[in-house]
Amino acid sequence: MANIKDIAKMAGVSVTTVSRVINNHPYVSFEKREAVLRAIEVSKYEKNINAVHLSKGKTFLIGIAIPFSNHPFFALIVEGIANEALNNNYKLVLFQTNYEEFREIEALDMLKQKQIDALIICSRICQWDTIDAYLDYGPIIFCEDTRDKKVSSIFMDHYKSFSKALEYLHFKGHRKVGICVGRRTGFNGEQRILAYRDFLNKINEPFESEYIFSDCYDFENGEEIVQRLINMNNPPSALLVSNDQVAAGIVTCSKEKRISIPHELAIIGFDNQPIAKIMNITTIEIPLVEMGRKLFLRAINNKNISQEEISVKLVERLTV
Amino acid sequence: MANIKDIAKMAGVSVTTVSRVINNHPYVSFEKREAVLRAIEVSKYEKNINAVHLSKGKTFLIGIAIPFSNHPFFALIVEGIANEALNNNYKLVLFQTNYEEFREIEALDMLKQKQIDALIICSRICQWDTIDAYLDYGPIIFCEDTRDKKVSSIFMDHYKSFSKALEYLHFKGHRKVGICVGRRTGFNGEQRILAYRDFLNKINEPFESEYIFSDCYDFENGEEIVQRLINMNNPPSALLVSNDQVAAGIVTCSKEKRISIPHELAIIGFDNQPIAKIMNITTIEIPLVEMGRKLFLRAINNKNISQEEISVKLVERLTV
DNA sequence: CTGTTAGCGCTTTCAA
DNA sequence: TTGAAAGCGCTAACAG
Numbered sequence: 087m088a089n090i091k092d093i094a095k096m097a098g099v100s101v102t103t104v105s106r107v108i109n110n111h112p113y114v115s116f117e118k119r120e121a122v123l124r125a126i127e128v129s130k131y132e133k134n135i136n137a138v139h140l141s142k143g144k145t146f147l148i149g150i151a152i153p154f155s156n157h158p159f160f161a162l163i164v165e166g167i168a169n170e171a172l173n174n175n176y177k178l179v180l181f182q183t184n185y186e187e188f189r190e191i192e193a194l195d196m197l198k199q200k201q202i203d204a205l206i207i208c209s210r211i212c213q214w215d216t217i218d219a220y221l222d223y224g225p226i227i228f229c230e231d232t233r234d235k236k237v238s239s240i241f242m243d244h245y246k247s248f249s250k251a252l253e254y255l256h257f258k259g260h261r262k263v264g265i266c267v268g269r270r271t272g273f274n275g276e277q278r279i280l281a282y283r284d285f286l287n288k289i290n291e292p293f294e295s296e297y298i299f300s301d302c303y304d305f306e307n308g309e310e311i312v313q314r315l316i317n318m319n320n321p322p323s324a325l326l327v328s329n330d331q332v333a334a335g336i337v338t339c340s341k342e343k344r345i346s347i348p349h350e351l352a353i354i355g356f357d358n359q360p361i362a363k364i365m366n367i368t369t370i371e372i373p374l375v376e377m378g379r380k381l382f383l384r385a386i387n388n389k390n391i392s393q394e395e396i397s398v399k400l401v402e403r404l405t406v
Numbered sequence: 407m408a409n410i411k412d413i414a415k416m417a418g419v420s421v422t423t424v425s426r427v428i429n430n431h432p433y434v435s436f437e438k439r440e441a442v443l444r445a446i447e448v449s450k451y452e453k454n455i456n457a458v459h460l461s462k463g464k465t466f467l468i469g470i471a472i473p474f475s476n477h478p479f480f481a482l483i484v485e486g487i488a489n490e491a492l493n494n495n496y497k498l499v500l501f502q503t504n505y506e507e508f509r510e511i512e513a514l515d516m517l518k519q520k521q522i523d524a525l526i527i528c529s530r531i532c533q534w535d536t537i538d539a540y541l542d543y544g545p546i547i548f549c550e551d552t553r554d555k556k557v558s559s560i561f562m563d564h565y566k567s568f569s570k571a572l573e574y575l576h577f578k579g580h581r582k583v584g585i586c587v588g589r590r591t592g593f594n595g596e597q598r599i600l601a602y603r604d605f606l607n608k609i610n611e612p613f614e615s616e617y618i619f620s621d622c623y624d625f626e627n628g629e630e631i632v633q634r635l636i637n638m639n640n641p642p643s644a645l646l647v648s649n650d651q652v653a654a655g656i657v658t659c660s661k662e663k664r665i666s667i668p669h670e671l672a673i674i675g676f677d678n679q680p681i682a683k684i685m686n687i688t689t690i691e692i693p694l695v696e697m698g699r700k701l702f703l704r705a706i707n708n709k710n711i712s713q714e715e716i717s718v719k720l721v722e723r724l725t726v
Numbered sequence: 727c728t729g730t731t732a733g734c735g736c737t738t739t740c741a742a
Numbered sequence: 743t744t745g746a747a748a749g750c751g752c753t754a755a756c757a758g
């Protein structure tokens with residue numbers, strides 16, 4: 087496989103000139119440029135990008151850490167990132183963490199070793215002090231509220247949006263409200279539960295721990311939730327569900343079990359995914375693709391750290 | 407940021423010795439090793455992986471090209487690949503093609519430039535002659551039957567599995583059978599449609615072009631299909647759907663429109679995804695994660711090309 | 727406009 | 743056991 091030196095020899099010029107031609111730099115005479123181009127043509131020369139990376143100290147690779155790749159929430163963020171990456175000539179390295187800490191650390195290590203120029207962490211697992219140790223090696227961008235930290239983020243205020251949804255449920259006459267969330271831990275999970283507690287306080291309802299369903303990620307979790315609901319002697323009249331997949335699962339199973347929605351059970355989802363539209367589920371819309379776009383842009387240009395909040399929107403449909 | 411030379415100087419040894427220590431090569435005296443280790447410690451040395459790549463001509467990066475990242479079919483393959491990649495210390499570069507040819511070519515170009523060691527193409531877009539031009543640059547593995555080509559693949563026989571499902575429908579008494587597929591083009595799409603035509607011939611039924619629904623990818627497509635079904639004056643009594651998401655969409659919408667399943671309309675899906683289980687959809691199970699695993703293994707060890715067929719299994723539930 | 731040359735940071739051969 | 747030195751392929755400062 088030919089390299090830049092071979093081309094230089096073939097074209098009867100220096101490697102610099104070849105480099106200039108390859109990278110479209112000015113100041114190359116027509117003849118030499120042609121000669122180089124011809125040599126490249128006949129020798130089927132391809133530049134070795136690793137040499138470029140080494141030389142430039144930059145890879146045009148952005149890492150992106152997500153817990154699952156088969157989850158629409160993250161898939162949409164990835165889509166936003168992927169589109170913008172394409173526009174800017176960057177490629178993506180995907181780290182599927184399955185919420186395992188060591189996998190997130192692997193991603194951080196790649197940043198350290200300069201195999202990626204920046205890292206976007208969509209759902210942090212590591213403690214902040216672990217992250218801190220990597221901050222010097224390159225930009226790390228988060229999807230959570232980091233206004234109290236020295237790192238950049240594009241985030242939605244989970245406290246605010248959960249509160250908004252809860253208020254809506256209350257406005258619609260519900261007092262016994264339960265919630266379904268993913269992890270209880272992590273900043274986001276905590277914010278949601280805090281919003282829930284504050285809401286209960288405000289409307290003067292007691293906190294029922296069995297009204298909190300956690301580890302809800304997918305359609306299939308809806309089944310367990312409905313089952314548990316049936317077994318309760320004082321079930322909630324409404325459920326705020328942190329993602330549409332789960333909400334859809336609940337709605338589907340409720341129908342099977344002849345639980346009338348929204349009369350016996352009101353459901354409000356999150357994300358406004360296609361399934362929510364089809365199934366007419368009331369939900370909170372989050373501009374995920376846009377969020378991905380902004381995440382990427384921050385990743386490649388993080389001169390000064392900043393935190394930006396993304397706002398959400400209530401989409402009223404038929405499940406409340 | 408310290409480099410290997412700095413460490414050598416600090417430890418009072420040569421770069422070679424440092425390299426040996428870093429890479430756990432033998433023949434380093436205890437004292438020198440300790441000295442090097444200490445220097446690494448105090449200087450917070452991190453090896454620059456790009457230099458390693460350049461020097462070795464290998465990146466430990468595997469590219470994986472998928473049309474969408476928010477589709478369970480591909481998400482599961484990615485999961486299988488991701489798991490095995492982890493075991494083997496490889497990282498993944500994700501190319502979301504959206505079925506746009508130039509994005510697939512970008513991936514091929516990265517192979518050419520040696521930024522990835524191999525490429526897995528899960529749903530090819532380019533023509534074969536385009537691919538051919540890249541075969542010399544590194545292993546390219548496919549998810550489609552390539553037994554007539556000089557490239558490796560792990561695939562399921564779409565003709566066979568479609569035939570299997572169609573036979574089952576026929577066995578259950580259906581003669582007016584329609585199909586829902588993704589792309590009509592591409593090897594897989596063609597195989598499916600061929601199986602369909604052969605089936606019709608065999609049972610002596612005419613080919614009705616309106617019985618083929620194409621571009622069906624997601625839950626939401628179910629809605630359009632049901633709508634079209636309603637408008638037909640001679641609708642099929644059964645539908646073979648090439649993926650469970652779509653099948654679920656059809657089942658959901660049918661219920662809304664009071665179309666009784668399986669009595670008025672039988673549905674058989676593909677993939678055996680969680681949603682199929684929840685909704686009791688009869689489906690064809692494909693071991694996607696296992697397929698991902700095998701794809702990866704071939705990608706990193708493709709000395710001699712080979713094609714391996716993955717077999718599928720009918721899962722009988724309540725929609726037929 | 728063009729070429730020389732010194733890196734980029736690491737691996738590996740070869741000789742000692 | 744060890745180290746000098748020659749790459750790996752490309753970029754960019756500098757001199758002309």
